[in-house]
Amino acid sequence: MPSLSPSQSLSLSHDFADALPALARPWAADPAPAPQLLVVNEGLAVELGLDPGFLRSPAGVALLVGAALPAGAQPVAQAYAGHQFGGFSPRLGDGRALLLGELTAPDGTLRDLHLKGSGPTPFARAGDGLAAVGPMLREYVMSEAMHALGIPTTRSLAVVATGREVLRETALPGAVLVRTASSHLRVGSVEFARGTGDIAVLRSVVDYAIARHHPEAADDEVPALALFRAVVRTQADLVARWMLVGFIHGVMNTDNMTLSGETIDYGPCAFLDAYDPATVYSSIDTGGRYAYGNQPYIAEWNLARLAEAMLPLFDDDLERAVEKAQGVLAEFRPRFAEARAAGMRRKLGLVPDAAVSGSAVSGSAVSDVEVEALAGDFHEMLGRTRADYTSTFRSLSDAARGDAAALEAALGGDPALAGWLDRWRAHEPAPEVMDAANPIYVPRNHLVEEALAAATDGNLEPLGWLTTVLSAPFTERAGAERYAEPAGPDFAAGYQTFCGT
Secondary structure (H helix, E strand, O other), X not given: OOEOOHHHOOOOEOHHHHHOHHHEEEOOOOOOOOOEEEXXXXXXXXXXXXXXXXXXXXXXXXXXXXXXXXXXXXOEEEOOOEEEXXXXXXXXXXXXXXXXXXXXXOXXXXXXXXXXXXXXXXXXXXXXXXXXXXXXXXXXXXXXXXXXXXXXXXXXXXXXXXEXXXXXXXXXXXXXXXXXXXXXXXXXXXXXXXXXXOHHHHHHHHHHHHHHHOHHHHHOOOHHHHHHHHHHHHXXXXXXXXXHHOEEOOOOOHHHOEOOXXXXXXXXXXXXXXXXXXXXXXXXXXXXXOOHHHHHHHHHHHHHHHHHHHHHHHOXXXXXXXXXXXXXXXXXXXXXXXXXXXXXXHHHOOOOOOOXXXXXXXXXXXXXXHHXXXXXXXXXXXXXXXXXXXHHHHHHHHHHOOOOHHHHHHOOOOOOHHHHHHHHHOOOOOHHXXXXXXXXXXXXXXXXXXXXXXXXXXXXXXXXXXXXXXXXXXXXXXXXXXXXXXXXXXXXHHOOEOOOO
16 A cells, blocks of 8 residues: 655554554555545644645545555554444444544644545445445534534544445445544443453553543542543533434444544434424334434433443442442433533523533523423423424524514414513523524535435535535524525425435
8 A cells, every 4th residue: 555755744643553452453445446535624624734735636535545544554443342223233343444543633632534435344244335425425514513513523524436336225426434533432342342351451442541531530549430420421411412403313322422422423313303302314213212302311321331341340349330330320310411401591591691601500590490491391382383493492582682573483373482482581581692502504404415415416516505504503694594494394204314334
């Protein structure tokens, strides 16, 4: 495999491969017959210390598909296990992905540089290891939209068409996604380590996760338990943020839950249109396991599986280990409730000032009980009227400023609205707080599908407009009205998402 010339060099370490050889299988990307850059995230490139101009060059594109690597790079496919729809698979791993290595960004943080759709690996399980243009661009759109919304996420650096056809229901143009993350360590990584039966492997994964993501845990009396507590907290905060913007992950298997607290894997994900906690868009979630309203419970279930895998490191005595794990896991529900309540205060404008950062708000004259009552009653109206989640919450800003026409139109004349408005306005909600908490633009399902279909046919203009609008979700953009409008009832009624494999 050719290396980059010194003038085009990019320094990649092989931190993961060195630290966790039991979870790393050296491998190389399949050649891309005719690579063509479809989109590059110039802002992210600069954050990572990369030259967008170089990435657009033939040598840069060769790097982005794994065809030319920096000297010393050691790409690996990562091993992990996972509970998928409740059933345990002891050996999953990167079936169509490679970790090229880690780069150190200008701010000193370590970031994974990772390919998706780069060809089959030893973990491919008879799959072709490839990816199509549409699903890879979906991850690009969704992950960058989540980042703009302020939600922790893996990010997309680029999508490159490979010039190879991918056979799914039909022949589709192939592509590689270049993804970055603070790491790709997952609950499934710990499950795989436990499955080796070697306590040293399990300990090495936990120690590496502590060093990379939660270094404060190293000083705890039981570092592994402190790591578990940190993951419980970050996941409670993350899922609360998902719920507050109407995001549905769609495939919350344990191999898709990171130890860092970043959202990962945007296969069958979507955003709510009409509010309904039972909403499922994923075609493979036939039982509704990962419905919008189930996400907090599934997160807690996944964390219980993490605890089971880590038990030997909590205490030498199994009963004491289980008791310690249960005590920490019990912190998930109150932490989630706190994060959701703080976010709902902002969405309703019931905070003492315009500060919107942080996971908790104190000093408000509005009691937690009243906020919860107002939020609950508002969601009941959303459900009764099948109102659009995003635009209805955004209309609260105008209602706080004295114009409730859009809110009244959205809630379809619900008889409870007038009384609710009186109760809510009595607390003098702050519209500027709501402006910063309730997005105007989210990746509307019909617009995403429209952009992906056009891109698959070679027209990237709709994708460009969509990503531009989504990059500033809280700021109204002249001429972008259609990006704030929900889909028509015919689209919404039959909409499904697919995992792309």
